[in-house]
Amino acid sequence: MSIQFLVLLVGVLAAMLPWTTLAQMGSPTARAGVSLDQMAQMERQDFGVKPTRQIHDGPMHGPTPASIPGGQLITTQGLAALVKGAQVPFIVFDVLGQGEMLPNAVPAAWLAQPGAFNDVVQQQAEQLLGQRTQGRKDVALVFYCLSRECWMSYNAALRAIHAGYRNVLWYRGGIEAWKWAGLPTQPSPSGQQGLTPPQHQAPQPRGGDAPATFVPVQPVVRTGSDAAGAPRSAGELRIGQGRFFSFALPPGWRVGEDGQFALTLVSPDNKALTLMVGNAGLPLNHPPARFAYEKLSAIQPQNLQMGQPRQARPVAGFGQAVEFDVSYAVRGVAYRGVAKVSVAPAYDSATMALTAALSTADQWSGYAAWLPQVANQVSATNGAAFGMRGIMQQNLQNSVAFGEAARQYRDWSQKNWQQVTDERNASQDRKNFAVRENLGGVQTFASPYGSKQSVELPTTHKYYWTDRQGRVVGTDDPRADPNAGSTGEWSKMERVLR
Numbered sequence: 001m002s003i004q005f006l007v008l009l010v011g012v013l014a015a016m017l018p019w020t021t022l023a024q025m026g027s028p029t030a031r032a033g034v035s036l037d038q039m040a041q042m043e044r045q046d047f048g049v050k051p052t053r054q055i056h057d058g059p060m061h062g063p064t065p066a067s068i069p070g071g072q073l074i075t076t077q078g079l080a081a082l083v084k085g086a087q088v089p090f091i092v093f094d095v096l097g098q099g100e101m102l103p104n105a106v107p108a109a110w111l112a113q114p115g116a117f118n119d120v121v122q123q124q125a126e127q128l129l130g131q132r133t134q135g136r137k138d139v140a141l142v143f144y145c146l147s148r149e150c151w152m153s154y155n156a157a158l159r160a161i162h163a164g165y166r167n168v169l170w171y172r173g174g175i176e177a178w179k180w181a182g183l184p185t186q187p188s189p190s191g192q193q194g195l196t197p198p199q200h201q202a203p204q205p206r207g208g209d210a211p212a213t214f215v216p217v218q219p220v221v222r223t224g225s226d227a228a229g230a231p232r233s234a235g236e237l238r239i240g241q242g243r244f245f246s247f248a249l250p251p252g253w254r255v256g257e258d259g260q261f262a263l264t265l266v267s268p269d270n271k272a273l274t275l276m277v278g279n280a281g282l283p284l285n286h287p288p289a290r291f292a293y294e295k296l297s298a299i300q301p302q303n304l305q306m307g308q309p310r311q312a313r314p315v316a317g318f319g320q321a322v323e324f325d326v327s328y329a330v331r332g333v334a335y336r337g338v339a340k341v342s343v344a345p346a347y348d349s350a351t352m353a354l355t356a357a358l359s360t361a362d363q364w365s366g367y368a369a370w371l372p373q374v375a376n377q378v379s380a381t382n383g384a385a386f387g388m389r390g391i392m393q394q395n396l397q398n399s400v401a402f403g404e405a406a407r408q409y410r411d412w413s414q415k416n417w418q419q420v421t422d423e424r425n426a427s428q429d430r431k432n433f434a435v436r437e438n439l440g441g442v443q444t445f446a447s448p449y450g451s452k453q454s455v456e457l458p459t460t461h462k463y464y465w466t467d468r469q470g471r472v473v474g475t476d477d478p479r480a481d482p483n484a485g486s487t488g489e490w491s492k493m494e495r496v497l498r
Contacts, residue, residue, distance in 0.1 A: 040075040043173035056151040057114035061246040061379040062316040070161040071168035090140035100185045112152030144171035248377035274375035278353030288341035301328030316379040318342035334361035448491035465490040
């Protein structure tokens with residue numbers, strides 16, 4: 001049954017959400033003299049991106065298709081009419097996970113995760129949708145994120161389509177279009193609600209295998225490159241929007257610098273960061289290696305070393321890119337990372353942007369697999385980023401002024417980067433355990449039964465015991481012994497320090 005046919009069932013079906021706030025309002029009016037019809041045209045703008053039935057696994061910020069296979073694009077005008085009329089059952093899902101959302105939307109940012117239709121996320125998505133719709137496949141499901149340049153809601157909508165829902169509505173304009181139309185929003189739930197899938201209750205101990213003071217624990221299961229001893233996961237990323245850039249923020253991380261020319265994201269212990277820094281108006285033949293060296297020099301590194309360039313995938317909005325392995329020291333502390341230079345030629349000049357993922361050398365093995373991907377998620381969303389708007393206004397001519405602007409920017413960057421460096425080194429004495437707790441949520445233990453395979457366990461307990469069957473129990477009592485009063489054979493697990 002199509003959504004057009006459902007709309008004809010006026011008064012027959014009750015809305016599954018009240019949305020009384022909007023229903024009591026008059027007709028929405030867009031700002032700046034732009035009508036909802038004009039907004040609808042903008043929301044349907046074709047960027048030349050081909051629609052796909054596969055989940056998008058690239059940067060979540062970037063131009064999106066103008067349609068979605070198996071679903072339907074809905075504009076602000078259409079969604080406002082659907083909500084105000086309340087004549088058909090519908091559910092709105094917030095796949096953005098920021099500080100505000102559409103009224104009564106269901107927080108579900110985790111639905112946007114890349115992957116496949118046979119992964120765990122898809123199974124959890126089908127469970128959630130089944131609960132919310134009470135098993136009805138004809139309920140209209142609306143998915144939205146930030147704007148028409150956000151893939152998160154596209155991914156979520158595809159998961160619903162694959163699950164067999166017949167009225168999947170992709171609100172491409174997102175919350176930016178909703179707010180532009182002057183429509184109401186509400187604060188998002190506090191905490192982590194909607195950022196991670198609903199959790200199932202952990203299994204309870206059986207048959208008195210261990211005393212009641214111990215809690216059964218499931219080891220963190222990792223496969224392939226995520227096996228025990230491999231780099232820790234980035235966790236659930238939150239899409240953020242600054243004044244000039246959008247970005248993906250790992251749990252516990254914060255924005256360090258949010259300026260016209262640079263954006264930095266800093267880890268909880270200040271020992272790792274990502275950055276994007278760029279300039280417009282550079283000569284077309286400006287060497288990328290030189291650009292990277294100049295920008296990294298703003299950190300005032302000691303013994304900055306850059307490896308051989310290799311071809312790389314450019315960040316959104318750029319045409320080509322090369323990347324380098326880098327190493328350096330700051331105040332005697334060694335750092336490692338990857339720096340990428342993306343280039344966008346334009347007429348007689350070029351815009352260059354450096355994205356880098358950096359951490360202390362002793363922690364880089366835990367970041368190398370995923371932090372560069374976080375750095376690649378940063379994307380310029382304001383035409384003034386990197387000074388591009390000013391370059392266009394000057395018609396790409398005054399090279400002397402460009403050189404002076406570049407010199408001033410280097411001074412500006414050096415000052416601000418020194419501040420970031422100072423903040424990053426302020427807690428150098430913090431233990432690596434805090435990093436794992438905040439980012440990976442795991443701690444590594446050795447098996448007492450001769451296995452060379454280490455086991456990653458959650459940070460919920462201080463002490464862990466295991467038996468020969470591989471079952472694990474945890475406790476915070478250092479004197480507790482699960483062998484007391486148990487028929488099993490339990491051995492204490494020792495921490496693996498790296």
